[in-house]
Amino acid sequence: MKGRGAVSNSEGRFESLRVENVHDGWDLLEELPSAPQTTVSRETAKSIISRNESPDIPYDQSINPYRGCEHGCIYCFARPTHSYLNLSPGLDFETKLFYKHNAAELLEKELSKPGYVCSSINLGSATDPYQPIEKKLMVTRSLLEVLARFQHPATVLTKSAMVERDIDLLAEMAQKQLVSVAISITSLRDDLKRTLEPRAASVAARFKAVRRLRDAGIPVFVLFAPVIPFVNDSELEEVIKQAAEAGAQGANYVFLRLPHELKEIFREWLQAHVPQKAEHVMSLVQQSRGGKDYDSEWGQRMRGQGVFADLIKQRFLLTCRRHQLQNRAVWRLDTTQFKVPPRSGDQMGLGF
Template sequence: MSSASLPPRGRGTGSNPYNRFAPTRSVPSDDGWYEEAPLPCVTEVRVETAKSIISRNQSPDLPFDRSINPYRGCEHGCIYCYARPSHAYWDLSPGLDFETRLIAKTNAAALLEQELSKPGYVCAPINLGANTDPYQPIERDQQLTRRCLEVLLRYRHPVTLVTKGSLILRDLDLISELAEQRLVAVMISLTSLDDELKRILEPRAAAPSARLRAIRVLRGAGVPVGVLCAPIIPMVNDRELEHLLEAARDAGAQSAAYMLLRLPREVAPLFEEWLAAHYPQRAEHVMSLIRQCRGGEVYDSRFGHRMRGQGPFAELLAQRFAVALRRLGLNRRGDFGLDCSRFAPPGGQLSLL
């Protein structure tokens, strides 16, 4: 394997393919006059004054109908991230741009407060982390997620958090207070227990041990916590499924979920490039299994299929997960019932009941 084919250390990819909306494309040609400079790998954070902050969906595959994403792009650099194609909407590449040219919605908390204060607003759990990770490294300085949690706590609004960042423990004070009022549930994403695989698959995400510690600490503080084994990648991490669930259960997780690898739009060629660089001998077999799970294609976007896939491999994976779930007692999702009745905008009229 040539080192030239590997991405820069700490990044998921070294490629920056054109986004699908680009009106023109340039092809480099070596005329002998210059040497092509490597793509910059320094993280750049742009500021956005967002016009709205709560995104809504009608997907039957998701357990929530609204979400907040304080950031566009994600410094974790997970090569498989299904959110990569969204960077094309900002005239940026789903490749290296997605993990190095980030956008922070600095008015997120203020917008959230405005939307929650509208007279017609109907309370239902909001998810933080549906598209990009709310606890990616830049959150340490930006603190947009923390400010949103402060608003949600003040309004007594239920929230669910999904992250693979151990930075979530910084906000334990807010999260534990939300938990006391049945206003929060957390899902920690755990993809592998292998540090080396994590390094190349999710370069800037927290180590497996740090995520397990996050589960342990959150549960110790009385916070409902589950584990999300996602994505499961055939012939890469699928053999770890039961071990991931066992480790999470031992750390205190109460529930579990999984998702099969999704490769929408520009993610597919980026992932195939990653396979060729890191697993050249099994790359063809991995893609063959993925196509078997997606009706012969690399991706199937249909509701009811995109998260689980179909065919023998997908069915076997579902059976393994179901058996492990029962054996480990990780089927207590009902414990996560969040209380929407506590919602009370500051200054609003209190109920007489």
């Protein structure tokens, strides 16, 4: 479907019933499925900060203002999370969206707790904090405002040029070493981008965002992700080269991850868009995942293993050295400035 990434809307792994449409032969003209419209629902979250202990992730706290993502990236490892809502990780993930209207309120309460220990918070670890609905809802903007008031460090990961809207806040935080931004770029080819990530910003717009962020004094990095064997891996060197030319201070990459239902969703995409490559792509994926479609083991899931994965790693490191880029996608941020700001009505200390 034009403007959508997933080819189907198959049931999630927790569904007890599976439905399959079969043509009965009576209709002379077969009805084509209509393109699903995007719906946005309000969610009242009970908590807002997610915590992890993964040694291969450069942060232990994250916030996702939205469930689902209209960018429609076919490779998104967060797609299977829609199964927890009894929705499909396929088309539902990119058309049935939820926003946490009370996110900023919850964050302020969490940061104000007496026992809270400051540690950098990532915005966008799963779904994009600057997907199209953020333009109107401004949930991400409200979170940044809270973080700025508390002088709390944060990292931002996005593939949207909308991040430029918040340069005022980000620049203010950057002056205090409280923020860094990573822009994700998957391909320089417009034809490939249209099917891989149909509603994400253009590559040109993303590189422009890199330049504007750097010009504003905000530490900015480029993430080449995911590396898809025989689909976009040949672009690695050029993406990093253009990232350096745009002013990025560092780069990183992530090997294609296919957890849970995403295995079949991605296979459907291969058959629909690059059928002649499908078998070879999955063969290289499995060679890099110990013979499986996916290996979730820490230390392996982001990079893969084996000859092909090792070659990607060496190419990446060599290209970073050539263009004098740090091989990472986050900046070292300062946690010592964190403080809970006084609220209206708080008792002020009296000095004599």
